[in-house]
Amino acid sequence: xxxxxxxxxxxxxxxxxxxxxxxxxxxxxxxxxxxxxxxxxxxxxxxxxxxxxxxxxxxxxxxxxxxxxxxxxxxxxxxxxxxxxxxxxxxxxxxxxxxxxxxxxxxxxxxxxxxxxxxxxxxxxxxxxxxxxxxxxxxxxxxxxxxxxxxxxxxxxxxxxxxxxxxxxxxxxxxxxxxxxxxxxxxxxxxxxxxxxxxxxxxxxxxxxxxxxxxxxxxxxxxxxxxxxxxxxxxxxxxxxxxxxxxxxxxxxxxxxxxxxxxxxxxxxxxxxxxxxxxxxxxxxxxxxxxxxxxxxxxxxx
Amino acid sequence: xxxxxxxxxxxxxxxxxxxxxxxxxxxxxxxxxxxxxxxxxxxxxxxxxxxxxxxxxxxxxxxxxxxxxxxxxxxxxxxxxxxxxxxxxxxxxxxxxxxxxxxxxxxxxxxxxxxxxxxxxxxxxxxxxxxxxxxxxxxxxxxxxxxxxxxxxxxxxxxxxxxxxxxxxxxxxxxxxxxxxxxxxxxxxxxxxxxxxxxxxxxxxxxxxxxxxxxxxxxxxxxxxxxxxxxxxxxxxxxxxxxxxxxxxxxxxxxxxxxxxxxxxxxxxxxxxxxxxxxxxxxxxxxxxxxxxxxxxxxxxxxxxxxxxxx
Numbered sequence: 001x002x003x004x005x006x007x008x009x010x011x012x013x014x015x016x017x018x019x020x021x022x023x024x025x026x027x028x029x030x031x032x033x034x035x036x037x038x039x040x041x042x043x044x045x046x047x048x049x050x051x052x053x054x055x056x057x058x059x060x061x062x063x064x065x066x067x068x069x070x071x072x073x074x075x076x077x078x079x080x081x082x083x084x085x086x087x088x089x090x091x092x093x094x095x096x097x098x099x100x101x102x103x104x105x106x107x108x109x110x111x112x113x114x115x116x117x118x119x120x121x122x123x124x125x126x127x128x129x130x131x132x133x134x135x136x137x138x139x140x141x142x143x144x145x146x147x148x149x150x151x152x153x154x155x156x157x158x159x160x161x162x163x164x165x166x167x168x169x170x171x172x173x174x175x176x177x178x179x180x181x182x183x184x185x186x187x188x189x190x191x192x193x194x195x196x197x198x199x200x201x202x203x204x205x206x207x208x209x210x211x212x213x214x215x216x217x218x219x220x221x222x223x224x225x226x227x228x229x230x231x232x233x234x235x236x237x238x239x240x241x242x243x244x245x246x247x248x249x250x251x252x253x254x255x256x257x258x259x260x261x262x263x264x265x266x267x268x269x270x271x272x273x274x275x276x277x278x279x280x281x282x283x284x285x286x287x288x289x290x291x292x293x294x295x296x297x298x299x300x301x302x
Numbered sequence: 303x304x305x306x307x308x309x310x311x312x313x314x315x316x317x318x319x320x321x322x323x324x325x326x327x328x329x330x331x332x333x334x335x336x337x338x339x340x341x342x343x344x345x346x347x348x349x350x351x352x353x354x355x356x357x358x359x360x361x362x363x364x365x366x367x368x369x370x371x372x373x374x375x376x377x378x379x380x381x382x383x384x385x386x387x388x389x390x391x392x393x394x395x396x397x398x399x400x401x402x403x404x405x406x407x408x409x410x411x412x413x414x415x416x417x418x419x420x421x422x423x424x425x426x427x428x429x430x431x432x433x434x435x436x437x438x439x440x441x442x443x444x445x446x447x448x449x450x451x452x453x454x455x456x457x458x459x460x461x462x463x464x465x466x467x468x469x470x471x472x473x474x475x476x477x478x479x480x481x482x483x484x485x486x487x488x489x490x491x492x493x494x495x496x497x498x499x500x501x502x503x504x505x506x507x508x509x510x511x512x513x514x515x516x517x518x519x520x521x522x523x524x525x526x527x528x529x530x531x532x533x534x535x536x537x538x539x540x541x542x543x544x545x546x547x548x549x550x551x552x553x554x555x556x557x558x559x560x561x562x563x564x565x566x567x568x569x570x571x572x573x574x575x576x577x578x579x580x581x582x583x584x585x586x587x588x589x590x591x592x593x594x595x596x597x598x599x600x601x602x603x604x605x606x607x608x609x610x611x612x613x
Contacts, residue, residue, distance in 0.1 A: 236494040241569035 003115050004179040010106065011175050015168035017100035022161040024093050032085045033061045066205075068212035069152040078149040087146040090153050094142060097157065101134055130160075132252070133214045136231070136245070137221035144224060152216035159210030163202060170199045188274075188281040196278045200271040207264060215256060218249050225249065303379055305372075305386045307336060307350070315390055316340040320372075320379050327373075329366045336390065346466045349391040352376075369534055396466035402475055403456040409480030411449040417487035418442050437497040437504060441490045441566045444511055448558065451515065459522050461529045463536070482574045489568040498567045507564030514558035517543065521551035538597055545602070546610040548590040552582040553608050583608060 037057040064077050104127050111120040138145060138153065145151045170191060177190030188196070224230070231245035303320040318326045318335055326332050333345035350366040352375060366375055366388065377386045422438070423430025431439065489495070498504050520542055528537045543550030559575040586608040593601050606613055 235489075235492055236496045238496050238499070238567070239569050240489045240492065240495055240567060242489070 002179075004175065004183070007110070007115060008172065008175040008179045010110075011168055011171040014100060014103065015165070015172045017096070017103070018161055018164040018168055021093055021096050021100065021157070022165050024096065025089070025157055025161055028085070028089050028092060029061065029065060033058070036061065036081070065154065065158060066209065067155070068209050069150050069155050069216040070212060072150050072155075083147075083149040086149070086151055086154050089157065090142060090146050090151070093157060094139065097160075098134065098139055101130055101160075105131075129214070129252075133217055137217045137225075137249075140230065141221055141224045145220070148220070151220065152213045155209050155213035156217060159206045159213060163206050163210065166195070166198045166202055170195055188278050191278075193278045193282045196274055200267075200274050203267050203271075207267070211256065211260060215253060218253055222246050222249060303384055305332065305377060305388060307332065307340065307388050307390050310389050310391070320377070320386070328369075328371050330368050332366070332372070332388070333368065341390070341392070343392050344396075346396050347393050349393050351389045351391070353387050353389060393468055395469045397469045397472050398466055399462040400456055400460070402467060402472050403460075404453060405472060406475040406479040407449050407452045407456065409476060410483035411446065411453065413480060413483045414442065414445045414449075414487045414491070417484065418491040421488070421491045421493060433493075434491070435495060435497050437565060438491060438495060440504075440508065441562070444508075444562055444565065445487075445490075448515060448562075451519065455519070455522050459526050461526055461531065463529075463534050482570075482577075486568065486570045486574055489570045490566050496567075498565070503567075504565050507561045507566075509561070510564065511558050511561030514554040514561060518551055518554035518558065521554060525551070536596060538593065538601060543610075545605070547586075547606050547608055548593055549582070549586040549608050552586050553610075556582060556608075 037054050063075065064072060064082060067075065067077075107116070107118075108120065108123050108127055110116045111118050111123045133156075138156075145153065173191050173195065174187060177185055181190070225246045231243065233241060233243040235242045305318045305320055305326065306314055307316045307318070308314050316336055316339060318324075318332060320326065326335060329350065330345070332350065333348050336348060337343060337345050345368075351364045352366070354364070366372075372378070373380075377388075418434070418438075419425065419427045419430045421430075422434050423432075434442070521544070524539055524542060524544065528539055529535050543553065547553055556575065556579045559571070559578060563571045563575055590605075590607040
């Protein structure tokens with residue numbers, strides 16, 4: 001099996017996995033919405049949708065879904081309904097999330113082997129920070145998180161899964177095209193403009209939500225880590241080593257302060273570059289001159 | 303016949319004649335002209351490169367180094383080409399290599415004793431010395447010797463080829479050295495420190511450390527002899543461990559840290575050694591390659607990069 005075939009299969013599998021997670025999320029949100037909006041005596045005809053309580057319920061779900069955890073606390077999303085929903089969601093998606101997020105370690109292997117153009121250090125940082133949040137602050141304390149309101153899990157799950165569905169769709173198309181064309185076509189000849197647009201625009205909203213949810217998860221786990229002495233090593237020992245995981249988490253949190261604006265501006269730059277290239281490409285297509293088109297410059301696909 | 307100095311965007315900053323009155327012939331003359339009539343950036347901050355199209359087709363290197371003639375980079379009045387392009391980049395504020403080295407080694411030199419005194423003596427130096435385990439005292443002495451030696455070498459032995467580097471490197475290097483110094487010192491000078499069980503291991507560490515420090519000094523001294531003062535001359539080093547590897551100074555440094563870790567046995571010190579070794583392997587690879595590029599067949603083929611016979 002060639003590298004290109006493997007990359008296509010990998011991306012397609014992860015696209016499938018993340019779509020599964022995203023659908024699970026949709027189903028749960030839909031169920032919650034239905035429960036909240038249509039549980040009353042009012043029927044589910046069109047007229048009732050416009051009635052005030054229904055509008056209220058809808059805005060409640062939408063706001064709760066898309067707002068980062070600190071904002072949710074500010075808006076008072078802490079009642080038992082909401083808590084039950086988040087706990088339910090945790091139970092139905094955590095295992096899937098663990099599986100498909102852990103598999104992405106393979107991406108680091110791809111980068112190290114030079115199969116993809118992404119830099120190994122950036123890829124390692126991205127994957128490790130996610131796995132760190134997922135395994136050590138959420139999965140480890142899942143049972144106590146399920147009992148708290150505004151655990152941040154919903155924000156985390158929706159930001160991550162929506163980003164990844166689009167990202168892997170992009171890479172699936174790209175790797176299929178590069179496999180089928182033998183690497184002759186460039187990125188913007190393979191990927192439809194709308195998909196490129198989604199890939200380089202959704203982060204504008206999802207990135208702040210995802211990052212705030214990650215920070216929230218770590219902050220929430222800090223007292224639990226201290227209580228349980230999780231991953232703690234004390235002196236004295238013959239290797240003269242000590243490790244305090246809550247201190248490590250606090251230092252990692254400080255890393256978000258310079259990291260966030262840096263990454264966000266880096267992604268804004270990438271957005272401009274890719275969308276410009278894509279629009280140039282689609283303009284060329286529209287012109288459809290009989291003269292052979294000059295191939296668009298190859299862009300870094302990371 | 304003219305030379306056009308441009309930004310990477312293609313904007314022309316200065317046009318210089320290659321023939322007739324005011325003609326430029328060396329890289330330094332171009333840099334001086336840029337400092338005087340162009341973007342008014344000090345010549346040390348300037349980086350001049352050939353456009354990528356020029357370097358792709360020939361074997362010349364892309365960066366125009368100070369102290370070289372323009373025709374070494376293919377910019378010559380004798381060729382048929384009448385217009386040459388050179389790209390200009392402002393590297394930003396610069397600091398001298400010597401200054402960076404002095405600052406980065408000063409941290410470990412000062413922090414280790416401070417942490418030793420603070421953790422073991424509660425602020426009292428003599429009490430700290432008395433309370434420390436003999437192996438901790440040995441670690442303090444070894445650490446101090448190493449970094450004092452580095453400082454003295456920076457001031458009196460090294461002859462730097464590249465006079466300056468961007469000031470950001472100062473911040474980065476200091477964070478690395480000062481941070482690791484504090485991290486290692488915290489564990490080595492800990493009140494609950496566990497000394498190594500075997501005396502043989504400790505003394506083997508001492509011997510390894512001392513010999514490597516001496517070897518490192520010899521290497522640095524030999525490198526100094528290769529470059530007459532005030533020049534940027536490069537020659538093939540010979541003798542001593544240089545017959546086996548291109549960068550024996552790095553080999554000695556890593557082995558010295560191995561000795562230190564055998565004496566003290568801390569995870570922190572081992573991490574410091576591994577990260578340092580990885581960085582030195584990258585540098586050794588680059589140095590070995592530039593030796594091969596510069597001296598070609600004259601360079602001894604037997605020599606490895608850093609590990610004798612192997613790598």
